[in-house]
Each structure stands twice: as C-alpha cells, then as structure tokens.
Amino acid sequence: MRQFALSLALIFTAGWSCAFEAEDVASFGPSDSKQVLRILSTADIDFFKPMILSFLASRPETAIDYTVASSTELQKAIVEEGQAFDVVVSSAMDLQTKLANDGLAQRYKSEATGSLPEWAVWNDMLFAFTQEPAAIVVSKTGFKDIPLPNSRNDLINLLRQHPEIFRSRVGTYDVRQSGLGYLFATQDTRASEIYWRLMEVMGGLDAQLYCCSSDMIDAVKSGDLLIAYNVLGSYAINREDREDFHIILPTDFTTVMLRTAMIPSNAPSAELSGEFIDHLLDMSHGLDAVPLTSAELDLSRVEPSLNRIKIGPGLLVFLDQLKRRSFLLEWESAILQN
Amino acid sequence: MSKPAAHGSIRRRLLLSLLAGAAVLAFVVYFVVQTVARQVAQESQDNVLAASAQSILDGARLSGGEVNVDLPYSALSMLDSISDERVFYAIHLEHEFLSGYADLPAPEGDPSGAPAFLSAEFLGEDVRIASVRRRVSTGAGRSYLKVSVAQTLSGQKLVLSRISRISITIGAGFFLISVFMAGIISGSAIRPLDRLTASVSRRGPKDLRPVAAPVPTEMVPLVASLNSFMRRLQQSLLRSEDFIAEAAHRVRTPLAIVRTKAEVIQRVSDDPETRKALKEMIHAIDDSSRTAGQLLDHAMVTFRLDHLVLEEINLLHLVHDTVERLRPTSELKDITMQAFGEQDSVIKGDPILVQNALHNLLDNAVKYSPAGSQIDVVLALNQNEAEVCVKDTGPGFPADELDSLPKRFVRGKNAEAVVGSGLGLTIAKEVITAHGGTLKISNNPGGGACVSLLFPLP
C-alpha cells in the first residue's frame, strides 16, 4: 500500500529524466518572425489548422509553432519539465483542470472571456472552445434489420435480446489505457447507475476494448464491431467515411467533453497568448462562430440531455490515486468477466 | 467702530465636534459591520471546508487492515459550486501521506475530531485549510486518519469586497445622516445667539435698555453681563454729558464774572492806560472763553457723532434759524446777512450737529469779514447732494492753506487779530464727514471765501 501510494505521488510530483515525446510538430507563418506563439496541443494538426490560419491571417508578422503530444506527454512537458509554451490545448479536461488547479496556468480576462457561458470558463484559467459528445457509433450494414438504439436502455435491451448477434462485436474504451475513456466512464457513472449495468451487459458479451476512438470507428467500419460505445463524436463526424456508420447521441444523457485552452504561468509571450485565446473563443462561441467540430453534430437539438462535464475541482476526484484504483477495480470486475 | 476680532465660531466648533463624533461612530460602525460580516463569511467558508473534509473522512473504509478512501465527487465539487476555486486536499494516515497534495500545510487536527482551520499560502495563492481526523485501527495498531481540504479565496474575496462595500455604504450613510443632523443641531443651538444679536443690533444707538427676552440658561450669564455693561455704559454716557456741561459751567462762570467786572471798570475809568489794559484783558478773556467753548463743543460733537442719531432735517429751515441766530452779532459789525435756498431740501442727520457746523462757519465768516460787508448763505440742490455755501466778502483764504485749514487748531495767517481758536472748521468738517458729505473750501472769484457743506441726499 505504502509503496503504491508513493509511486503514484511520484507521478504527480516528481518526473522522468527524459524529455517529453512530441508526436508531431508544425510551423506556420514567416520562419524568421520574432513573434512566435508556441502551442502545445493534444489535437491533430489538421484538426487545429483552420484556427491557426485564421489567426495568422491578420498578423503577417507572427509565427506559430504547433506541437502535438499525448495528454500524458503534455502533462510531463508542463509539470515536470516546465517547458515554455504560450498556449496549452487539451481534450483531457481532468488533467487540464489539475494543471490550472496546481497553479500552472495564469489567469486571463478579456471581452471574449467575459462573454463566455459559465460552463465554458473556470477561474479565468481554462477556456472551453469545443463541445464534443460521447456517441454510440453503429454499423450501418450490421443494423439493417435492427432498430437503432436511442438510449442506453435501448442499447441494454438490444444487447440482451440479441446476445448472439452482438457477442464480441461490441466495443468501448479501455479506461485503463485511455484518459478520455476514463473521463467519459467516470462522468457516466456520475450521471447514472445505468453505466454499470451497461458495462456488465457488455462484459457478458465479451466486449472489445480499445485505446482510442479512431480504432473503434475503424473496427465498426470493418465489421469487427456492430456497436462502439462512448466514441468521441467529433472524431466520428469529421471522418470522410462518416456515411458508413450511424452516430447516435443517447437521449437519456449525452456526456459532453469540453476541449480547453489555457495560458501556462511561464508563457514567454503571454500577451500574444491572450490574443490567441480571444481569437479561439471568438471563432468557437462568437456570433460568426466557425466551430472546429462539424456543425452537423447539432448539440442544440439534444440540449436537455446534454451532460457537459463540469470543469472544476470535481474532476480532481477521479484523478485521486485511491479513487482511481477503486474505480478501475470496479470497472474491471464489470467488464472482464471471463 | 472697529469690528471685533473673530476667533473661531461656535457653530463651526459645534458642527466640527458633531461631525468628528459622527465620523468616529461611522468608522466604528464600518469596522463592526466589517468584522462581524468577515467573521460570518469566514465561518461559512470554514463550515463548507469542514463539511468537505468530513465527507472524505466519512468515505474512508478499512478493508483488510488497509485504508480505502473513496473520495466522494461532491467533496471537491461542492467547494467550487458558487465561485471558481482552486481546491486542494491531502489524506494522511497518521504521518503517512496517502493521497492528494503531499505538501499541503495542515493545522494540527484536534484529536477529538473537531475541525481545525488554518490560513496559509499554497501553490502561489492564499488558501483556507480545514482538517478533520478520526481514530482508526489498522493492522499496525491504533492510528488516526487525517483529511485536509483547502480552497482558494476568490469567492471569499468577492464576498469580502461586497461586505466592504456594504460596510462603507452603511458607514457613509450613517455619516451623511449625522452631517444632516449636525447641521440642524448646530443651527438650532446657535439660534438663540442669532436672535439676541438681531435684537441688540436692531436697537438705536441710544437704546441701552436691558435685554428682557428669555434666553437659554447657558446664555443667562452672557446676557446678564451685557445688561450690566449697558447699564454702566449708560451711566458713563450720562456722566460724560454731565461732565462736559459741568466743565463748561466751571470755566465760563468765572470768565463771565471777570469779563463783566472788567467791562464795568473800563466803562467808568478815565485813565486811558487803564482802559487800554482792560480792553486787552477783555480781549484775552474772549479769546480763551471762545477756545474753551469750542473745545467743549468739539467734545460734545465728538460724543454725539459716536452715537449719531439720524433724523430728517429741513435744511432751509435750519439755515434760516442759524442766520437769524447770528444776525444780531453780524449787525454789530454792520454786516448784512442773507439766506437763499430751495425748499424741500431734506437730508438725514443730527440737527444739532448740523446746525452747530453751520453756526461755526457763519461765526467764522462774521468774525473775519470787515465791517459793512455782506455774507450770503446759499442752499442749492444738485443731482444727489445738497450744498450749503457760506460766501463772504472778507479777505478769503491764502491759496496755500486751503487744504490744511480744517485741521484742528490751525488758524488762517491773516486772521491773527480775530478772536478764535480755529476749531470751527474742524468741527464743521467732522460733522459733515460723519454725515457722509464733504467740506469744500475755496475763494470766490470776486474775492472773499466760500465754505460749502455738501450733504448727500437720502
């Protein structure tokens, strides 16, 4: 017990000796620019590129270095190595919250942040600029004769009614590997006990576990899976082959992840960071908003059932090592029945 | 009369004292409200923190000799419910760190389980920390579990700034009401003084009756002193008048005896030497009696000028009276006196003083005019003044003395043979000046002097 606690504490406080691992790096704007904005992000370059280009359009003198890293590596870069970035963008709300809570973000106020809805800003440190729902992705070919489930209850009933069809053909995140999967799972449990029932049913059908949304969608497309639960809806809708599968936002409740940006406390050009944040928020919340996620995924249609994950210290609860351990034990016992 | 030197003001002093008191009270109110409200705010924050820590502690279970803490979601989310706050926590089993923020400072928990609180700085911000502890039995024996929860103070600061604003508003409101009240109070406190001042200053210069109107107790000594002062002043004024009259009597009666006896002897004496000596003696007596008379007149004029009472005076009437009064004297020298003037020339002044001034001018004119000459007194009305001009056909004034003449005891160079003290012009000038007018001295183009009294018309 003591050993375990210490090692977890080390993860939070101490660090690895090696530098963090970047997945991708890109530069925009003039290469000899003196004004460089350094962004560290978990989002793919392609996903974020429109935002960067529109920002640079009115600033010919400015350049942007864009670094992509996993949320774990991002954490490592900021917490342990104290790398100097001007903006940190991440979909890992809990980890972002912890960064901010631990004083690694600086406060920023402007007209744009002031007009944000309350759920989109925390402590003037974290600013949400996307709303990305967890969806159920269903194979079109596999569901020709079967009615589509609109809620988790529908899904449970469906699975129970047709165990033979769905055995080994349902999938979800391996929450032990995926931070986002863990976030969705923990938030589902906060919303309803039905998650546990669903996990038990899925566990009984020998559910497949995945590291990431794209793998799950690929599996649905290839026919390995008929149903993938808690897929990041924005990924699904942004895929070119989105006509090959159904994207269902459960009507009982749809958990929504908010992608957030923050200015690290050691940002070298904090002023430029502020301008970028303003631009980011204008583009995503303003009247002429051009959201990064496709407009086809119209959340306002399901507004009453939206379960936006609340940015705030509540998210720290599930990062607690003791809490996480007990959650994972419970989750394993539900889904790993064989 | 000179204005008394003012040193301070009762109204202002009263007002300032009241305002100072109000300001002190307003500050006290401000601080009391502030302190109490801060305490309440602090307590409510502490209660939330303690509840949060307690809910974590309640979620702790012993399983197989090990401590299992199931952090309730609400334990931390509740701290963020009203305002965005950074939240920290730490769970210790005795001194062994279990979870949360290892470096979070924590108050020494009370063994009885009551929450303990601490204000400290953590990760760059001020935080309030609550700690609760509970006895547990582990495999290693009896120990205790301690949960600390901390919260930044942005919500608290918002509350406090609102409290400050409210306290300031209450304090300022209290002060404003006090200012208003102080104004009313100081005004009403000073009113009897104002009334007394008004009633005293409404009086005429000769009205020295005691103040009889009721006054507040505090002012009774002042009014008593004032009354006693006025009584003494009245006595002293009466004495002054009596004194001047008595002095005149004392001086003049013996002069009258000597002069009359001298005249009798001079009439009956055959010896030219004796007659010549007696004539010179009578001349000297006339000189000194005239001087004494003018000195006493001057004293009386000065006295009356200090207590000038203004009445309406018909100038023409006064001019005629004065001319008639002096006519027998002028006739002795075969001097013809005539008075001309316009009717309806009414001025404001003390008739006795004005008549005395004119009398002095006419007396001078008679004295300095040669026998058989003529004196005209002309009353003319100009646009805003009345002019009484005494014209004679005497020698006139030396041009270089026109300015210095009305000064006391200055007599014209060419008048040495005539009995007179030179005070006449001085008296006239003082009287006319006190009436807001001027004395004009000039020589007539055709010879002789012209002395004018110019009175402002009311």
Next chain:
Amino acid sequence: MRFLLIEDNKQLAEAVVDRLILDGHVVDHAPDIQTAHDFTATTSYELILLDVMLPDGDGRTFLAQHRKQEESTPVIVLTARSQVADRVGLLDLGADDYMVKPIDFSELEARCRAVLRRRGGVAQNLLPLGDLRFDSLSGTLKFPDHDVQLRTRELRLFEVFANAPGQVFSKSILVDRLFSYDDDVTENAIEVYVGRLRRHLKNSTVKITTIRGLGYKLEPE
C-alpha cells in the same frame, strides 16, 4: 429798561447788574426760581435774563412755568453749557434767545433789541431831542417830516450821545463803546461815524459838536 436777572452766582450777578446800570437800565436780581416768581408776580419787566443752573431747579423749569402763566415777557437765557447740548431744548421751551457766558454786553444789547423788536409788543420808547424823537429800539430818527433809519453802529453812537446830551465823549471812549474788543480800530474810525450822523442831522436842531482836544458832544438845540 427794566430787567429781571435770575442768576445764582452772586459775584456774576452783581457785576452784570453794575454793568447794565451803567447803560441806564433798571435791574432786579433773583438768586433762585422762587424769588424770581415773587418778582414777576409783583413787577412787570421788559426782559428776563435767565441762568440755566439754579439752586432750586433748572432754568427750564422756570421757563416752562413762565410760559404756562402766559407771561409775555421775553426771556434771554444765559448759559454756560455747550451750545450744542442746550440750544434746541431751550428754544423749544419758549426762550426768545440765548447767550453763552461770558456775556458780551454789546451783543446782549443787540439781542435784546432784536428780541424786543421781534415781539413788537413793548410800548415805543421815544426819546425827544430837539426837533426829533429817537426810537432806540428800531434805531430810527423821527423828524417831523421824515424818518431816518440808522445802521447799527450809527445807532449805537447816537445812543451814547442821546443818553447823555451835552456830555463830552473822548474818541477813545467812543471807540470802546462802539467797537467790540476784538476790533482793532483807530480813533479815526469814530470820525467816519460822527460824519455820517452829522449828515443825518443836517437840517435838524440837534447837532454833534467837536470840542477840540476833548472829543464830541450832542447839543439838542
């Protein structure tokens, strides 16, 4: 003329009486108001000279009572007080005139004449001299066919001669009688006035003759 002098100062009263007698007047002296009332009750006077300060009361008191009894005798007040203080009050109370002590007797004479002239009620006191009658009050020489109005100095000079016809007056005495004590005149001035009188008396039996080395005298016939 008959005077009543009301004056408490004995020395002054004596001197004034002596002086008035020199001019041929008859004077009674009362030292207080009570005595004065006794005198006025029994004797009729042409003029009253009243001092203001008296042992048994203010001169004003006498004036008030005097006027109440409708006595018409004119009153000239003699005052030692300041002119400024007393004048109006006295005149209001019915005094005809006032003089401030010490008394210049030529002025007193002039004022008496003025007062009496103003009153006009006194019987004309005409002094017959040769072919004319002299009215000293109005200063007129009344000839059978015409009157001559004398100017003041002519009148006073004529009065000196008329009061003692035949008596010789030296020039220096006449100067003393005629001019006030502050007039610095030579004896030649007398010749001017004598000359004027002689012109007035040109066709009269009354003559002013020159006594060489001694002076002048009036001869009625």
